[in-house]
Amino acid sequence: MRRVFSTVYQFKIELLEIKPSIWRRVQIASTSSFRDLHYAIVDSFGWEDYHLHDFLIRDPYSGEEKLITDMTNELPEGQVVCYDERKEKIRWHFRKPGRTALHEYDFGDDWHHRVVFEEELPREGEGMYPRCIDGRRHCPPEDIGGVGGYAEFLRAMANPRHKEHTSYKEWWGGPFDPEEFDPAKVRFRDPVYPERFIDDYW
Incomplete structure (x- = not known):
């Protein structure tokens, strides 16, 4: 209605x-x-x-x-x-x-x-x-861990050498553009x- x-x-x-x-x-x-x-x-x-x-x-x-x-x-x-x-x-x-x-x-x-x-x-x-x-x-993605978790997520996604880069990218399902x-x-x-x-x- x-x-x-x-x-x-x-x-x-x-x-x-x-x-x-x-x-x-x-x-x-x-x-x-x-x-x-x-x-x-x-x-x-x-x-x-x-x-x-x-x-x-x-x-x-x-x-x-x-x-x-x-x-x-x-x-x-x-x-x-x-x-x-x-x-x-x-x-x-x-x-x-x-x-x-x-x-x-x-x-x-x-x-x-x-x-x-x-x-x-x-x-x-x-x-x-x-x-x-x-x-x-x-x-920010759901359940990322708040402000601190989001900051770490961005660092990892931006740096292919970061130890969590691959796991975060797979979890998110691809690249993440924070400006989008x-x-x-x-x-x-x-x-x-x-x-x-x-x-x-x-």
Whole structure:
């Protein structure tokens, strides 16, 4: 089912602790939930969504720090305030441009994304959303071992004499270009039926 909405929210999402920066710019319906935003993030980066995740954001009214999750996470010890990402709407929290949230994906590798709300824009015709309109650099592979593991992976892939070069290349399935990214190739899942892609309906 197509959602009725007249505006979209534009976000810049940056993967932290890696230089040069790996980032995406996405547009998503203003009626979206944080669950929708999660899928927009993982799909635009190229993550497979194998792992748990959450959002950390400060409530714009109370100033309370809120943990927004899929309600299946094991919460940190002492954590009391937890909100269901399916019920929390992005428009309740991103009230003004410049508002930010932290999105964590994979509690083992600890990938942290800074989510910055850039602006609210009119929807363009009956076009499909979410959209990835810009970005830079390839996403790290799943289960590579976090920031340190990715750095070692890049060193090994770039040096044929590295002791792990052959095994990493076989594991990845060929060469790896850390600069490669084409926003036109991004496909977004349906948050209700994640095994399907939204463009299958269009």
